[in-house]
Amino acid sequence: MASSREKMVYVSTAEERIIHWMLAGSCLFALITGLGLMFHSWEIIPTMLGGYYATKWMHIFSGVVFAISLVAASIIWWEHCKFVPDDLKWVSQAGGYLWEAHDLPPCGMYNAGQKLFFWCVFAFGIIVVLSGIVMFNPLPFNVTLARWAYMLHVMGVLVIASFFVIHLYLGTVGNPGTVQIMFHGWATREYCEFHKGKWLADRESKGDASE
Numbered sequence: 157m158a159s160s161r162e163k164m165v166y167v168s169t170a171e172e173r174i175i176h177w178m179l180a181g182s183c184l185f186a187l188i189t190g191l192g193l194m195f196h197s198w199e200i201i202p203t204m205l206g207g208y209y210a211t212k213w214m215h216i217f218s219g220v221v222f223a224i225s226l227v228a229a230s231i232i233w234w235e236h237c238k239f240v241p242d243d244l245k246w247v248s249q250a251g252g253y254l255w256e257a258h259d260l261p262p263c264g265m266y267n268a269g270q271k272l273f274f275w276c277v278f279a280f281g282i283i284v285v286l287s288g289i290v291m292f293n294p295l296p297f298n299v300t301l302a303r304w305a306y307m308l309h310v311m312g313v314l315v316i317a318s319f320f321v322i323h324l325y326l327g328t329v330g331n332p333g334t335v336q337i338m339f340h341g342w343a344t345r346e347y348c349e350f351h352k353g354k355w356l357a358d359r360e361s362k363g364d365a366s367e
Contacts, residue, residue: 165348165356168341172232176338179225179277180320182218187317189215216292223285226278233274236265242354243268253330262353269326276319284312 168176189211192201202211242261246268249257253269266274290297290305297305327334333347348356 163345164342165345166341167337167343167348167352170341173338173341175225175228175232178221179229182221182225183277183316183320186215186218186222187313189218190313216288219285219288222281226281226285229274230278233266237271237274239268239271240264243271253326262357263351264355264358265352267351273319273323277316280312280315283308284316287312 188201189205191198192205192211193208193215202208205211205214242263245261246263249255249260251257251267251269252260287305287309290302291309294302294305327338331351333343334351337343345356
């Protein structure tokens with residue numbers, strides 16, 4: 157085991173990884189069941205899941221898990237996702253993803269793009285959850301509010317789904333070495349120096365780096 161961890165850094169705890177997978181899994185499942193409920197052309201989804209009634213409650217349950225995971229994720233990553241002045245320089249160079257960039261500032265635990273994704277999921281996740289509550293039982297609410305809930309729910313889902321696709325690509329093919337962190341929590345020192353240079357330096361200065 158020691159040899160397999162040589163020159164590795166422990167980046168993500170088991171708690172963080174569990175919350176991450178709960179948030180991602182519930183979001184994806186809610187999206188799939190929501191498509192089955194919304195579009196007749198996707199009726200294969202409720203058919204596979206036991207019908208529209210069963211799919212509806214699966215959708216609601218996954219929404220509850222998403223809401224709980226969103227609160228937990230916010231508690232865990234809130235401090236790490238606060239923007240700092242260096243983030244503006246990172247954004248101005250698109251993090252080097254769209255064109256060759258020079259002198260990118262070292263990032264903390266997360267770069268500006270990851271922070272933006274977090275705040276997007278946080279803000280639109282709240283919209284999706286609150287609008288979903290209204291949609292679950294619209295009768296006590298004003299008609300106009302109920303109608304807006306449906307539109308806001310769809311808008312929030314579209315925004316989160318769009319960012320989700322980008323996040324999935326950058327967390328796998330776009331940045332080799334990232335997805336492994338979400339499975340076992342470890343990353344190579346080379347990866348951390350490139351993607352989390354400031355975080356690694358701060359951690360080592362405190363004598364907390366694990367290898």
